[in-house]
Amino acid sequence: MDLEELRAFLAVVETGSFLGAARLLGVSRTTLRRHAAALEARAGVPLLQSERLGVKPTQAGQLLARQGRAMMQEASALLASIRDVGHDPTGTLRIVLPVGLPPHVLTPLYAALRAAHPRLHVHCRFSDDPLSEPLLDVDLAAHFGEDPPQGHWISHVVLRPRERLLASPAYLARRGTPATLQDLRRHDLLAWQAPGEDACTWRTRKGAAFTVEPTLVATDIHFLRGCCLAGLGLALIPDALLPDPGLDTDALVPVLPDLIGQERPVRLSAPRALAEIPRIKLVLGLVQRFLGTL
Numbered sequence: 001m002d003l004e005e006l007r008a009f010l011a012v013v014e015t016g017s018f019l020g021a022a023r024l025l026g027v028s029r030t031t032l033r034r035h036a037a038a039l040e041a042r043a044g045v046p047l048l049q050s051e052r053l054g055v056k057p058t059q060a061g062q063l064l065a066r067q068g069r070a071m072m073q074e075a076s077a078l079l080a081s082i083r084d085v086g087h088d089p090t091g092t093l094r095i096v097l098p099v100g101l102p103p104h105v106l107t108p109l110y111a112a113l114r115a116a117h118p119r120l121h122v123h124c125r126f127s128d129d130p131l132s133e134p135l136l137d138v139d140l141a142a143h144f145g146e147d148p149p150q151g152h153w154i155s156h157v158v159l160r161p162r163e164r165l166l167a168s169p170a171y172l173a174r175r176g177t178p179a180t181l182q183d184l185r186r187h188d189l190l191a192w193q194a195p196g197e198d199a200c201t202w203r204t205r206k207g208a209a210f211t212v213e214p215t216l217v218a219t220d221i222h223f224l225r226g227c228c229l230a231g232l233g234l235a236l237i238p239d240a241l242l243p244d245p246g247l248d249t250d251a252l253v254p255v256l257p258d259l260i261g262q263e264r265p266v267r268l269s270a271p272r273a274l275a276e277i278p279r280i281k282l283v284l285g286l287v288q289r290f291l292g293t294l
Contacts, residue, residue: 008035089279100221188233
């Protein structure tokens with residue numbers, strides 16, 4: 001398959017028009033149409049169809065677009081891996097992280113990465129669901145999950161924090177300390193919204209599910225921790241047992257630690273097409289070593 005023809009076809013699918021695709025690729029519309037027509041001739045079936053609102057892929061075109069994006073990524077990955085062999089990694093590393101990770105961990109981690117690979121640039125963004133991001137926009141994705149993600153990913157567990165129910169001493173002094181699961185009904189509960197899960201369903205350490213009525217649900221773990229520190233309720237959040245900067249180690253205390261708290265493994269996943277690129281492997285190793293010191 002001709003990569004220029006495939007690139008032209010994918011650009012049309014992405015932009016919804018031949019003119020938009022030509023502008024995106026910096027070629028003439030005539031050239032772009034020729035590439036798209038040549039690809040259709042190779043396929044032997046229509047791949048694009050004109051509609052009132054633009055150009056859309058046919059059913060066959062949709063299939064080719066899904067697989068074609070992975071092919072283009074693999075081709076780019078192959079070239080990148082060749083350039084990186086025997087050299088300090090360069091270019092831009094695109095990382096997506098779950099919202100709410102503690103800044104006092106991310107900052108020294110970035111400092112360690114910068115010191116080890118000063119020629120490598122980092123584009124970091126945060127997402128409620130990192131694995132939902134388009135594969136073409138991601139080199140590495142950090143996310144929670146016991147099982148490896150389905151699809152085109154290579155995944156490694158880099159940390160195994162446990163979910164803990166936490167409270168400030170001031171809140172417990174004011175509202176009392178729960179002794180049973182039933183006691184939670186009399187408290188303000190702060191719940192983490194994990195991707196694909198019901199924030200109103202909590203689990204015991206043995207995995208049994210029970211229903212709660214949170215006063216606050218959020219995807220941002222650090223925000224929930226801040227609300228907990230402010231005495232606004234009991235928060236069930238992943239906790240790596242790292243001290244909060246500037247606060248006493250007992251600023252938050254565990255509640256019902258023998259009853260509540262499933263493990264929440266943190267994974268670092270890379271699209272399969274990129275997993276063997278030297279800079280991806282180097283960064284993965286650096287992250288694993290850094291987290292091992294916490």
